[in-house]
Amino acid sequence: MRLDPAQCSEDDIARMVHAFYGRVRQDERLGPVFDAHIADWSAHLAKMVDFWSSVLLGAGRYSGTPMPAHQALPELEPELFERWLALFQATTQAVCQPAMKARADQLAGRIAQSLWLGWQMANRPQVLAHDLQGAQHAG
Ligand code: HEM
Numbered sequence: 001m002r003l004d005p006a007q008c009s010e011d012d013i014a015r016m017v018h019a020f021y022g023r024v025r026q027d028e029r030l031g032p033v034f035d036a037h038i039a040d041w042s043a044h045l046a047k048m049v050d051f052w053s054s055v056l057l058g059a060g061r062y063s064g065t066p067m068p069a070h071q072a073l074p075e076l077e078p079e080l081f082e083r084w085l086a087l088f089q090a091t092t093q094a095v096c097q098p099a100m101k102a103r104a105d106q107l108a109g110r111i112a113q114s115l116w117l118g119w120q121m122a123n124r125p126q127v128l129a130h131d132l133q134g135a136q137h138a139g
Contacts, residue, residue, distance in 0.1 A: 002058050008100040010053060016104065017048045020091040029083055033075050055107055056100070070115045071122040081112045 021044070024030045038044045051066075053059035070076060088108050092101040120128050 003056050003100055003103055005057070007097060008056055008103075010049075010057075010059075012096065012100060013052045013056060014049050015095050016091060016100075017045060017052055019095050020088055021045060021048070023087045023091060024084070027083065027087060029080060030087070033073070033080065036075075037073065052104070056103060066111070066115065067118045071119050073119075074123075076116070076119050076123075078116065081116055085109060085112055 021034075021041075024034055047062070047064065050059070050061040051064070054062040085108060089105050092104050096104060
């Protein structure tokens with residue numbers, strides 16, 4: 001489902017992205033992770049506006065590859081994703097209309113799950129293999 005511009009404009013997306021990364025940078029756990037990997041914040045923010053415009057409005061300006069970018073971050077762990085999502089949801093609550101908030105939160109949750117699974121496949125394949133065996137034994 002794509003939002004229409006009355007529910008979510010390019011300006012709304014820019015406001016959401018800038019507000020979110022403002023919070024991220026001040027967070028004691030997430031801030032240092034981003035600062036260790038991002039040299040040019042204005043380029044990162046422009047890329048993230050393009051990303052969210054593509055997924056919320058179908059704007060099609062983003063052509064990056066989030067999975068390898070996150071698989072290469074050694075620090076990732078479930079608590080960081082939970083913190084990321086909590087900050088994201090607090091941001092959308094503060095700055096987005098309800099339809100935009102609902103869709104953005106849903107997409108963020110799905111993408112976070114997929115990035116975490118992909119991270120484990122790249123960095124902890126033995127743990128995943130163990131989980132699968134357990135699932136088989138459990139029928
Ligand atoms: C623990 C949670 C997360 C952390 C610590 C994190 C951190 C980062 C960092 C450091 C980068 C820059 C990588 C680089 O340029 O080398 C990045 C890029 C990016 N992140 Fe995340 N991220 C998280 C979750 C998410 C989620 C849930 C989404 C989507 C909803 C997302 C979307 C993106 C996108 C689209 C890029 C740009 C990738 C590219 O095309 O270069 N991230 N992230």
